[in-house]
Amino acid sequence: MALPKVTKQGLVFREWRAGEELVKGGFGLSEPRDDLPPLDPTALIVPLAAFDRAGQRIGYGAGYYDQAIERLSKNGPVLTIGIAFSVQEIPEVPAEPHDRPLDHMVTEQGQVPLRPAPLRQT
Structure with missing residues (x-):
């Protein structure tokens, strides 16, 4: 499963697994961490x-x-x-x-x- 992360270049989808903590992103969203692999x-x-x-x-x-x-x-x-x-x-x-x-x-x-x-x- 991948979750979107908003960047200046657009959406980057990062691998996410149940239980992994999300971080606070722009627009009040919860997003995957930057160190997770892009997909x-x-x-x-x-x-x-x-x-x-x-x-x-x-x-x-x-x-x-x-x-x-x-x-x-x-x-x-x-x-x-x-x-x-x-x-x-x-x-x-x-x-x-x-x-x-x-x-x-x-x-x-x-x-x-x-x-x-x-x-x-x-």
Whole structure:
């Protein structure tokens, strides 16, 4: 398992094992220690402020996860799973060309069926 650490260069994921102490990070977060090995995960649980049924999400404004997903995708597919409360669903997220829809979405009510995203023109 890896946990994210916010750095000036973006998110760094560090190996973490149950029982290991976390340290105080920015934004009031608890983060893994700097001496833990970095990892490039192939699956991410992605935080969000809002989501829609197309799997688009609104994050918390800094773009950390968008950048991490883009970077990690260069190594191969990255499974993305959004976790939210059902009240965070909105009819449509104003997605931009660089946004990548989530693969799965889960709320306290269970898995949210996502409609397939339209094919992008490149």
